[in-house]
Amino acid sequence: MAHQDAIAYQSHDHHHCIEGAMKAARQLCRQRGVQLTGQREAVLRLVWQSHRPVGAYDLLGQLPDNRNGRKPAPTTVYRALDFLREHGLVHRLDSLNAYIGCPHPGQQHDGVFLICRHCRHVQELPGERVRQTLKPLLTAQGFSPDALLMEIPGVCPRCQQDGEGA
Amino acid sequence: MAHQDAIAYQSHDHHHCIEGAMKAARQLCRQRGVQLTGQREAVLRLVWQSHRPVGAYDLLGQLPDNRNGRKPAPTTVYRALDFLREHGLVHRLDSLNAYIGCPHPGQQHDGVFLICRHCRHVQELPGERVRQTLKPLLTAQGFSPDALLMEIPGVCPRCQQDGEGA
DNA sequence: AAAGTGATGTTATATTGTTACATTATACCT
DNA sequence: AGGTATAATGTAACAATATAACATCACTTT
Ligand SMILES: [Zn+2]
Ligand SMILES: [Zn+2]
Ligand SMILES: [Zn+2]
Ligand SMILES: [Zn+2]
Numbered sequence: 001m002a003h004q005d006a007i008a009y010q011s012h013d014h015h016h017c018i019e020g021a022m023k024a025a026r027q028l029c030r031q032r033g034v035q036l037t038g039q040r041e042a043v044l045r046l047v048w049q050s051h052r053p054v055g056a057y058d059l060l061g062q063l064p065d066n067r068n069g070r071k072p073a074p075t076t077v078y079r080a081l082d083f084l085r086e087h088g089l090v091h092r093l094d095s096l097n098a099y100i101g102c103p104h105p106g107q108q109h110d111g112v113f114l115i116c117r118h119c120r121h122v123q124e125l126p127g128e129r130v131r132q133t134l135k136p137l138l139t140a141q142g143f144s145p146d147a148l149l150m151e152i153p154g155v156c157p158r159c160q161q162d163g164e165g166a
Numbered sequence: 167m168a169h170q171d172a173i174a175y176q177s178h179d180h181h182h183c184i185e186g187a188m189k190a191a192r193q194l195c196r197q198r199g200v201q202l203t204g205q206r207e208a209v210l211r212l213v214w215q216s217h218r219p220v221g222a223y224d225l226l227g228q229l230p231d232n233r234n235g236r237k238p239a240p241t242t243v244y245r246a247l248d249f250l251r252e253h254g255l256v257h258r259l260d261s262l263n264a265y266i267g268c269p270h271p272g273q274q275h276d277g278v279f280l281i282c283r284h285c286r287h288v289q290e291l292p293g294e295r296v297r298q299t300l301k302p303l304l305t306a307q308g309f310s311p312d313a314l315l316m317e318i319p320g321v322c323p324r325c326q327q328d329g330e331g332a
Numbered sequence: 333a334a335a336g337t338g339a340t341g342t343t344a345t346a347t348t349g350t351t352a353c354a355t356t357a358t359a360c361c362t
Numbered sequence: 363a364g365g366t367a368t369a370a371t372g373t374a375a376c377a378a379t380a381t382a383a384c385a386t387c388a389c390t391t392t
Contacts, residue, residue, distance in 0.1 A: 157308030
């Protein structure tokens with residue numbers, strides 16, 4: 001189990017998360033014969049600055065000026081996000097119009113997210129078990145699902161603890 | 167079980183769905199002492215024109231001109247949608263930026279939707295069973311969910327049948 | 333009539349995302 | 363190295379979705 005899966009809720013060495021994600025990305029792109037260019041790497045690194053979702057225009061604002069000394073246009077960040085999503089490095093959270101790094105990229109997988117409404121921490125769950133438990137329900141409907149998409153708002157363990165008695 | 171729960175996938179008397187929804191809405195608003203005004207009723211009726219999600223600007227385009235002979239502004243439709251959502255008569259599908267009528271309004275409940283990527287039919291499932299099956303997973307994470315939000319793309323039974331051998 | 337409340341109208345603006353086309357970088361072959 | 367194809371980026375305009383602020387209207391209560 002990867003570092004960020006285990007203790008993301010706790011205080012932790014987040015550089016570890018970032019560098020782990022970047023390393024995994026480099027490796028994955030090498031394997032697939034695609035380029036993790038400067039822009040793409042920059043966007044991925046920005047996305048990984050926290051375990052909270054980030055908006056596209058937030059990312060855009062944090063990107064450095066290009067060599068012409070100008071701010072990049074929206075297309076820039078959307079293209080990078082498209083690439084990263086295509087290769088499973090980043091997910092989009094539809095309920096928030098925002099993006100977050102995938103802690104176990106590579107395999108095509110479901111998107112099951114626990115979103116803390118207090119601290120905005122996002123925890124991605126492996127969809128396999130959810131999919132298993134849901135399978136009977138779905139087949140009972142005669143429905144053939146492509147991929148699960150779940151964004152569950154609530155309160156994370158950390159914030160429950162902090163908020164006790166409040 | 168309501169009409170639209172049972173046979174929405176099949177060809178059916180959709181007027182039955184529409185009038186059922188309008189009647190339920192009127193009753194619910196009476197009970198709660200809130201007004202189902204003309205605008206709100208018009209928007210709800212438009213939403214119920216099909217079992218497919220509808221965009222806010224689509225609705226706007228279909229609203230009749232107001233008494234000044236002008237097209238209503240976006241605020242109009244968003245205000246109506248806000249009201250309808252607040253009272254559980256309509257859901258928003260975040261993955262589509264679109265809205266759909268709730269087939270069993272009134273109770274506050276989860277939003278679990280099966281969305282056919284072929285015909286765009288949307289089937290809402292009661293969240294109770296899903297919630298039950300997911301509970302162990304969520305409590306294992308120490309996460310306290312507010313309400314389930316699931317939008318599952320796939321192929322509906324009807325389209326699977328139609329597409330056989332294609 | 334006066335005041336209060338909820339609903340609507342009106343105008344402007346914010347936020348998020350896309351299209352189209354030009355230019356530059358990189359890979360690949362001869 | 364040169365030539366060609368492909369991938370990536372730049373640039374500008376625009377589309378789609380949603381909200382904010384403030385004025386007006388309708389209805390009720392006093
Ligand atoms: Zn971390
Ligand atoms: Zn993931
Ligand atoms: Zn519902
Ligand atoms: Zn279908």
